[in-house]
Amino acid sequence: MKVLLTGFEPFDKETLNPSWEAVRALDGWRCEGAVVHARRISCVFGAALAELDAAIDELQPQLVLGIGQAGGRSEITPERIAINIDDGRICDNAGCQPIDEAVVAGAPAAYFSSLPIKAIVRDLRAGGIPAAVSNTAGTFVCNHLFFGLMHRIAVRPVPGMRGGFIHIPFLPEQAARFPGLPSMGLDTLIAALRIAVATSIAVREDVRETGGQLH
DSSP states (O other): OEEEEEEEOOOTTOSOOHHHHHHHTTTTOEETTEEEEEEEEOSSTTHHHHHHHHHHHHHOOSEEEEEEEOTTOOSBEEBOEEESOBOOSSOOTTSOOOOSBOSSTTSOSEEEOOSOHHHHHHHHHHTTOOBOEESOOOSSHHHHHHHHHHHHHHHSOOTTOEEEEEEEOOOHHHHTTSTTOOOOOHHHHHHHHHHHHHHHHHOSSOOOOOOOEEO
16 A cells, blocks of 8 residues: 655745655655655645646555645644635745636535544544644645645546645744744654554544534
């Protein structure tokens, strides 16, 4: 079994992105008979999906977890839903800022994650890591990648492939520039992704229970 983990390059004048720092630490890690493959994705509309497609075509993974930075969040937040809209608050790394454009023209309005998001939250909390289900992945390149992934699974899947997206907080060195902004250490982020991968492999049908949610 192959697991594809993606993380983004830095954007918005940052010099690092916690998603890539955490993801690349797991490249080659083996979990429950599966091997993790890490790929760095451009923070660019369009190019991000081309790079994702290329990685899927190369690896033929059975599980894909996109990871992204969410400055201001204090928890690990598996995303419930990807929406078919690009609406950039800022420009991407190529200087593009789409406004009210479809990620994929003619595609459905939204897709739900096929990861066991509540089981991931349960297991993260059991491991002492703050976590909550998120009901919005935004409208920037993170959601763009998430929607593109789920559309790929819907129309041109690798057999048995499941996927979804998880947002993670800033690293302390990023948050230090903004007093009061929450952060999470890299070791904790890496531990969180290990749990998320292990749970995604082990749990096929998500748990049905309440839990803190980020709206």
